Amino acid sequence: FIFEVMDCPDRYRVICGQLQLTGDARLWWNAYWSMRPGEKAGCTWDMLKELIREKYYPTYYRAEMERQFLSVQQGTRTVDEYEREFTRLAAFVPDLVRTEAQRAQRFIDGLYPAVRHNIVGHGTPTYARAVSIAQEVDASIRREAVRDRAQPSAPVQPFTAPPALPAAQPAKEKKRKGKGAQTDRRTRQRQQQVPPCLTCGRLHRGECHMGQDICYYCHEPGHF
Structure with a gap:
């Protein structure tokens, strides 16, 4: 950029550029031209830039x-x-x-x-x-x-599980329970209709055979 502002001629650019090379760069530059005697005088500014680019800025x-x-x-x-x-x-x-x-x-x-x-x-x-x-x-x-992060978020409502429903009963079990209830109800009704026997205290109709040699089931004598 300085060379362009000063309108520096090409050959002076090469001289100034060489003077900026120090350390390993100076050693490389001198070694390069030592293998090409007589060619250094023809080095242009574009050539100098290309040589430096290939050395310190390779293709890979x-x-x-x-x-x-x-x-x-x-x-x-x-x-x-x-x-x-x-x-x-x-x-x-x-x-x-x-x-x-x-x-x-x-x-x-x-x-x-x-x-x-x-x-x-x-x-x-x-x-x-x-x-x-x-x-x-x-x-x-x-x-x-940042403004969105600063705004408080709505509180999270705790989860409450709904009450458990009673387990469904199988149809057969319901039917059995229904029949049992009807049987118990009929038995209670019969017991309420028959008065207790004054002799044995049991609930039965007709003559009481307590103390007699008579079968309680067939009401016949001789095999009790």
Whole structure:
């Protein structure tokens, strides 16, 4: 950026760029050109950038950073946290965000659904506008969530089991009970109609055979 502002010629950019290399980078740079004597003078600014990119930003690493950038989502983060991560990853994949529209659309695609839907209603905003709208919507959603959690919930009524119903009796048992009740009732009626015998005290009709050699069942003598 400084070179562009100063309108620095290409060959001076290469010289200044080499001076910024230190430590392992300086050792690598010197070793590279020591194996190519006579070629260093032809090194251009674009060549220097490409050599450094191949050395410290290899293809497999670029592919991994591209994968991370394409899969970055807001999730449970705030819009500010998501935007910082988005910007960090975008720096590794400049080809995917060359235009303002590309950058804004990829940012919107990774937003939380409720936030993203609110931005879609604003047409096609710039990247800065998309970030601003997302921040406002996200803050509103979070305030509403906090307010809902603060409201007391309705008390839960304890469960009371209904009283148990009497068990149903089988039809046959009811019938037997009914017959038994009728028999007892007839017996009581007969007992009430026959007066007690003055001799034996029992309930019977006719002559009392107590003290006689007569059978109580057939009322005949001789076999009692």
